[in-house]
Amino acid sequence: GVFTTLVRALGIPKVEVVELYDIEPWATDHLGSPIGLIFCFLYQKDKHRPREFRDSAGERLWFANQLCEDACASQALLNIVFNTDVEIGGTLAAFKADTMEMSPVMRGLAISNSLPIRAAHNALARYTSPTTRQRQRSDIQSADDLEETYHFIGYIPAHGKVWELDGLKPGPLEVGEMNYGGSGAEGWMDVVRPALRLKMKKYGGAEEGANIKFNLLALVNEQYCNASDELELAKRKRSQLERRLDAKYPQGWQGQVRSPLSLS
Numbered sequence: 001g002v003f004t005t006l007v008r009a010l011g012i013p014k015v016e017v018v019e020l021y022d023i024e025p026w027a028t029d030h031l032g033s034p035i036g037l038i039f040c041f042l043y044q045k046d047k048h049r050p051r052e053f054r055d056s057a058g059e060r061l062w063f064a065n066q067l068c069e070d071a072c073a074s075q076a077l078l079n080i081v082f083n084t085d086v087e088i089g090g091t092l093a094a095f096k097a098d099t100m101e102m103s104p105v106m107r108g109l110a111i112s113n114s115l116p117i118r119a120a121h122n123a124l125a126r127y128t129s130p131t132t133r134q135r136q137r138s139d140i141q142s143a144d145d146l147e148e149t150y151h152f153i154g155y156i157p158a159h160g161k162v163w164e165l166d167g168l169k170p171g172p173l174e175v176g177e178m179n180y181g182g183s184g185a186e187g188w189m190d191v192v193r194p195a196l197r198l199k200m201k202k203y204g205g206a207e208e209g210a211n212i213k214f215n216l217l218a219l220v221n222e223q224y225c226n227a228s229d230e231l232e233l234a235k236r237k238r239s240q241l242e243r244r245l246d247a248k249y250p251q252g253w254q255g256q257v258r259s260p261l262s263l264s
Helices: 002-009 025-031 070-083 091-100 104-113 115-122 130-139 188-202 223-248
Strands: 015-020 037-043 150-158 160-166 173-177 214-221
Touching: 002 015, 002 070, 002 115, 015 025, 025 115, 025 188, 025 214, 037 070, 070 115, 070 150, 070 160, 070 214, 091 104, 091 115, 104 115, 104 130, 150 188, 160 188, 173 188
Parallel strands: none
Antiparallel strands: 015 214, 037 150, 037 214, 150 160, 160 173
């Protein structure tokens, strides 16, 4: 619900965010093909610094580095929607156009300095009073005393591959290739599923004892829009059928069928 509210605050219509309770097919197949996934986990700082790399396909993606430590949720969402064909509204469309030629670092800086994006994010942020923040700083003795930090990353299908979009990494990471050419999204969940399992194992799986603090969200077409589209399709099919019946039975056919359903 919070993410869907953030989506609306950013001006993105016709999509919503739903929670997934498992990564297995029984828990995801009913969604068809999600637009993207957002994975949340208890963050542990990597001991090694990732090397810079270049991927010709990855460079075609819109990707921003995370420069603000408490904005990874909004960052993951933007990294997803800017690489899909969903309607993003005028404000984000202008922002994407203005930052298209920028480097990932400069895009991250642009996100931090964008008043509309900052306002949408802060409207849903947890408030901490200045007094509480000062007390927390005085109580911290070492890095181990910091409260648990959660990190959000995105997954999308694009350019025939599945990508992990982590704002703390230098660029998009290729998860795997889809087993067909083109840029469609059918079946990409089968590619991303092993990557999610590895991520859960790396950051503490249940078999090792304790940390199962993960959350998986899917960005999907809004259910109301889907139902509305299905209704409009049913209306058109009904209209076509009635025209054919009118042509075949010019004297009238309504009396030969049971009371028809009204699709007003």
